[in-house]
Amino acid sequence: MARYLVPRHTPGPPLHGGDVRAPAAVFESIFEVFLVLGALVGVVVVTYTLYHAVTYRATGESDPYADSVARPVLGELPSGGAGGRKVFLSLGISAVIVVSLIGWTYAELSYVDDGPDIEGEEDIRITVEGYQFGWTFVYPNGYESATLRVPRNRIVRLDVTSRDVFHNFGIPAFRVKADAIPGQTTSAWFTAPETGTYEVQCYELCGTGHSLMTAEVEVVSQGDYRAWYAGTDNETGTPNDGNATASQTPTGGEPA
């Protein structure tokens, strides 16, 4: 597994001058914002609770605050804490935080869903076909491969479908995941900032070979990609790239 996580750095032009955020970066920022806000709210709530637990702890007397504190009864809004203002304040702050998070997250996920709109973008649109048990990648010129070879720092758009049963195409390193459903096409996109080899997995239990339904993503420099792609013109068939094992039916009957 580790070999998929070690990128080899190659210098190249930045992705559209930094205009395009990769889905992986979007998910990363959503995670960070939720982590920071959640930790912040947690610290405030726990500190406030502990402070009051210590301040108003039982001291052996029956109720030392019986005279100074009005205890609320069931069904009644607490009148202590500045006449219930605290309750409305905390509800209000919570509502503002939650509504803002929902709005912001929705906008972020819509961006990932729609994909970036870039003028003059080199069209790298690849059809992904899932089958029991492997993946075929079809390039615009008809070239088919068992390995997804893409240039780094480019928008790669995928049209994902299936030849037989429901599959789910996923590249964990790039936070890409799309249903592969026969007769339907699901769109997905990603950008890969670093060259290297990454792993494709199927994320929908699709039969005995489900767990073997992997493929490799080879991210190469833009120059290498153009040179390679020019050599694939009108050539059809799975190239001998050593990844053909993914298409073989497993003999072990391994549980998925």
Ligand SMILES: [Cu+2]
């Ligand atoms: Cu599958």
